[in-house]
Amino acid sequence: MPLSPFIFQLAPSSGVPIYRQLMEQINRMTASQQIKAGDYLPSVRQLATELDVNPMTISKAYGLLEAQGTLKRVRGKGMVVVESTQKQSIEHRLNALNPLVNDLIKQCQQLDIDQDQVLNWLKEQFKKEWI
Amino acid sequence: MPLSPFIFQLAPSSGVPIYRQLMEQINRMTASQQIKAGDYLPSVRQLATELDVNPMTISKAYGLLEAQGTLKRVRGKGMVVVESTQKQSIEHRLNALNPLVNDLIKQCQQLDIDQDQVLNWLKEQFKKEWI
Amino acid sequence: MPLSPFIFQLAPSSGVPIYRQLMEQINRMTASQQIKAGDYLPSVRQLATELDVNPMTISKAYGLLEAQGTLKRVRGKGMVVVESTQKQSIEHRLNALNPLVNDLIKQCQQLDIDQDQVLNWLKEQFKKEWI
Amino acid sequence: MPLSPFIFQLAPSSGVPIYRQLMEQINRMTASQQIKAGDYLPSVRQLATELDVNPMTISKAYGLLEAQGTLKRVRGKGMVVVESTQKQSIEHRLNALNPLVNDLIKQCQQLDIDQDQVLNWLKEQFKKEWI
DNA sequence: GTGGTCTAGACCACC
DNA sequence: GTGGTCTAGACCACA
Numbered sequence: 001m002p003l004s005p006f007i008f009q010l011a012p013s014s015g016v017p018i019y020r021q022l023m024e025q026i027n028r029m030t031a032s033q034q035i036k037a038g039d040y041l042p043s044v045r046q047l048a049t050e051l052d053v054n055p056m057t058i059s060k061a062y063g064l065l066e067a068q069g070t071l072k073r074v075r076g077k078g079m080v081v082v083e084s085t086q087k088q089s090i091e092h093r094l095n096a097l098n099p100l101v102n103d104l105i106k107q108c109q110q111l112d113i114d115q116d117q118v119l120n121w122l123k124e125q126f127k128k129e130w131i
Numbered sequence: 132m133p134l135s136p137f138i139f140q141l142a143p144s145s146g147v148p149i150y151r152q153l154m155e156q157i158n159r160m161t162a163s164q165q166i167k168a169g170d171y172l173p174s175v176r177q178l179a180t181e182l183d184v185n186p187m188t189i190s191k192a193y194g195l196l197e198a199q200g201t202l203k204r205v206r207g208k209g210m211v212v213v214e215s216t217q218k219q220s221i222e223h224r225l226n227a228l229n230p231l232v233n234d235l236i237k238q239c240q241q242l243d244i245d246q247d248q249v250l251n252w253l254k255e256q257f258k259k260e261w262i
Numbered sequence: 263m264p265l266s267p268f269i270f271q272l273a274p275s276s277g278v279p280i281y282r283q284l285m286e287q288i289n290r291m292t293a294s295q296q297i298k299a300g301d302y303l304p305s306v307r308q309l310a311t312e313l314d315v316n317p318m319t320i321s322k323a324y325g326l327l328e329a330q331g332t333l334k335r336v337r338g339k340g341m342v343v344v345e346s347t348q349k350q351s352i353e354h355r356l357n358a359l360n361p362l363v364n365d366l367i368k369q370c371q372q373l374d375i376d377q378d379q380v381l382n383w384l385k386e387q388f389k390k391e392w393i
Numbered sequence: 394m395p396l397s398p399f400i401f402q403l404a405p406s407s408g409v410p411i412y413r414q415l416m417e418q419i420n421r422m423t424a425s426q427q428i429k430a431g432d433y434l435p436s437v438r439q440l441a442t443e444l445d446v447n448p449m450t451i452s453k454a455y456g457l458l459e460a461q462g463t464l465k466r467v468r469g470k471g472m473v474v475v476e477s478t479q480k481q482s483i484e485h486r487l488n489a490l491n492p493l494v495n496d497l498i499k500q501c502q503q504l505d506i507d508q509d510q511v512l513n514w515l516k517e518q519f520k521k522e523w524i
Numbered sequence: 525g526t527g528g529t530c531t532a533g534a535c536c537a538c539c
Numbered sequence: 540g541t542g543g544t545c546t547a548g549a550c551c552a553c554a
Contacts, residue, residue, distance in 0.1 A: 009237055011230075016146040017552060025241055032243030054338075054554055093242040094252050100235055101256050106140060107231065110156060111224040112163035115257050121225050122253065125232050126246050148529060175542060185531050190542070198329060207539030207541045271499060277409045279544060287503060294505035306527060316546050321527070338526050338554030355504040356514050361404075362500065363518050366493050368402055372418055373486040374425035377519050383487050384515065387494050388508050410537060447539055526554075532547095539541070 010051055018053055022061035023068075030070060031096065033087040041071065041079045141182055149184055153192035154199075161201060162227065164218040172202065172210045272313055280315055284323040285330075292332060293358065295349040303333065303341045403444055411446055415454035416461075423463060424489065426480040434464065434472045 010021055029035040041047075044062065048055040062079050065071040071079045108118050141152055160166040172178075175193065179186040193210050196202040202210045239249050272283055291297040303309075306324065310317040324341050327333040333341045370380050403414055422428040434440075437455065441448040455472050458464040464472045501511050 007241075011234075019552080020146060028238060028241040032241060034241065034243060054552095057553065060552090090244070090248065093244055094249070096242060097235065097238060097244075097249070097252075098256075100231065100238065101253065102260065103142075104228065104231055104235070105257065105260050107159060107228060109262065110159040110163060110165065111227060112165060113221065113224055113228075115261060117221065118225070118228070119250075119254060119257065121228075122232065123250060125229075126236065126250065129233065129236050130246060131240065150529085174540085176540090186542095187532090187544095188530065190544095191529090193542080195329065198326065204542065205539095206537085209541055273496075277413060281544085290500060290503040294503060296503065296505060305525080307525090317527095318529095318547090319545065321529095322544090324527080335527065336554095337552085340526055352506065352510065355506055356511070358504060359497065359500060359506075359511070359514075360518075362493065362497055363515065364522065365404075366490065366497070367519065367522050369421060369490060369493065371524070372400075372421040372425065372427065373489060374427060375483070375486055375490075377523060379483065380487070380490070381512075381516060381519065383490075384494065385512060387491075388498065388512065391495065391498050392508060393502065412537085447537095450538070453537095526552100528551080528553105529549100530551105531549080534544100534546080536543080536545105537541100538543105 008047075008051060010053070018057050019061040019064065022058065023065055026061070026065060027070065028096065030081060031088045031093055035081050037081050037083040037086075039081045040074075040077065041081070043078050139178070139182060141184070149188050150192040150195070153189065154196055157192070157196060158201065159227065161212060161216045162219045162224055164216075166212050168212050168214040168216050170212045171208065172212070174209050270309070270313060272315070280319050281323040281326070284320065285327055288323070288327060289332065290358065292343060292347045293350045293355055295347075297343050299343050299345040299347050301343045302339065303343070305340050401440075401444060403446070411450050412454040412457065415451065416458055419454070419458060420463065421489065423474060424481045424486055428474050430474050430476040430479075432474045433470065434474070436471050 008022065008025055010018055026035065026041070035041075041062070042050070044055050044058045047053075047058050051058075062071060062073075066073055066079070069084075070082060072082050074080050104118075108114075139153065139156055141149060143149065145152075157166065157172070166172070172193070173181070175186050175189045178184075178189050182189075193202060197204060197210070201213060201216065203213050205211050235249075239246075270284065270287055272280060274280065276283075288297065288303070297303070303324070304312070306317050306320045309315075309320045313320075324333060328335060328341070332344060332347065334344050336342050366380075370377075401415065401418055403411055419428065419434070428434075434455070435443070437448050437451045440446075440451050444451075455464060455466075459466055459472070462477075463475060465475050467473050497511075501507075
């Protein structure tokens with residue numbers, strides 16, 4: 001029963017609701033099969049403690065993922081990833097980055113940064129920051 | 132001639148408050164001097180109509196930018212960019228992209244996409260989407 | 263125990279915006295440490311009811327005091343005075359009265375009242391009205 | 394025809410509407426007979442130029458003072474102080490300072506300044522600032 | 525319960 | 540025409 005080897009990173013002051021941040025991260029991890037069918041997610045209380053967040057917030061995220069069909073509630077055991085999830089194609093996963101990249105492009109233009117500058121800088125940043 | 136040649140793009144469902152999106156965009160445009168000292172911003176009502184948003188929302192953004200020292204109220208004429216703003220260095224502007232890039236890196240890892248894949252794809256996307 | 267032992271006095275017809283009156287009074291009370299670091303201000307809704315004012319007006323004042331660095335939002339608990347505030351020197355606090363005193367002097371001159379007359383009268387008034 | 398020997402002092406950013414500041418100042422000057430029955434006020438245009446204010450603002454103040462019975466419009470000559478005004482008693486004029494003094498007392502209390510401190514300081518300020 | 529955001533609509537002061 | 544202030548009421552995120 002893999003409890004919480006998952007890396008969740010929250011940005012509390014980003015304006016994006018915490019439950020949405022959680023949902024998006026879990027969705028990405030199922031898309032990449034870092035969480036597979038049958039895996040159990042950390043319990044509401046455990047994750048709440050770990051992230052220093054109200055348990056109701058975790059519960060809300062789990063509830064919505066259940067409604068969306070990604071998770072299933074198992075009485076007495078917790079939330080389990082449903083069997084239908086499978087690793088999505090690389091194209092599909094890259095496309096999930098589209099909103100972020102469009103934002104990036106828009107911000108570059110507003111900051112008057114050109115393509116080569118930002119691409120070179122991104123390469124550097126990736127080398128530095130990639131864990 | 133306080134027209135509105137500025138391109139504001141809102142993401143209403145992003146969770147980021149509209150007034151914040153506006154503030155950030157205006158801050159970026161002053162950082163790149165696409166809006167220069169002495170320029171007039173579009174009027175509250177005009178921008179509200181253009182973006183289909185309540186005037187008070189625009190007004191809140193302008194008011195906070197005034198409190199922050201970026202804009203100044205000119206009676207009967209509108210909001211003008213203060214004189215002290217100047218174009219910021221390319222390093223400074225690239226650093227403004229940091230939060231977005233950290234997000235990008237995090238999402239790639241959660242989607243199990245490796246560095247070369249994403250960098251190549253970014254190059255393509257930039258060529259396609261850059262206006 | 264975020265109660266409301268603070269006395270706010272509004273002058274609705276003074277022309278000074280309500281949110282500004284609130285901000286000024288709160289600033290004075292932190293300057294004199296009648297509100298100390300860690301104290302909770304009355305909730306938006308409570309103060310709105312108490313002062314018979316729209317909640318958004320209170321909220322605007324609190325929001326600006328937060329932007330100004332005097333208050334901090336604590337999720338689910340309310341607005342708390344930040345730790346950095348300290349009692350300001352008597353000189354500093356007296357100087358805060360400058361605009362009012364300049365106004366007083368100007369009005370005396372326009373009313374053809376001389377210095378001794380007004381100073382004696384002020385002494386009396388202070389004795390009578392001081393709570 | 395005494396044109397504009399009057400000293401008007403405006404505080405444009407005080408939040409008090411300019412037309413009200415004007416009205417109050419003119420009322421004080423009639424109360425003290427610094428402006429007497431039969432005196433002509435400066436013309437709208439002249440005062441507007443002098444104070445760097447929109448003529449409509451002056452006009453509004455004059456109009457309200459006319460409605461209030463203090464001034465009278467004389468065709469082709471301007472606004473004249475009506476005959477009924479007379480110098481008011483010193484008590485009456487001191488009472489006109491009441492709102493300001495109540496404000497002063499309130500601010501002192503909120504700033505935790507005691508009576509003797511403020512009275513001594515006021516004496517000094519009066520000596521320094523009185524023109 | 526807490527604060528935050530947004531809307532629709534009114535009125536004010538000033539150019 | 541410009542921005543500013545306020546209201547009444549709705550909905551959201553979080554404790």
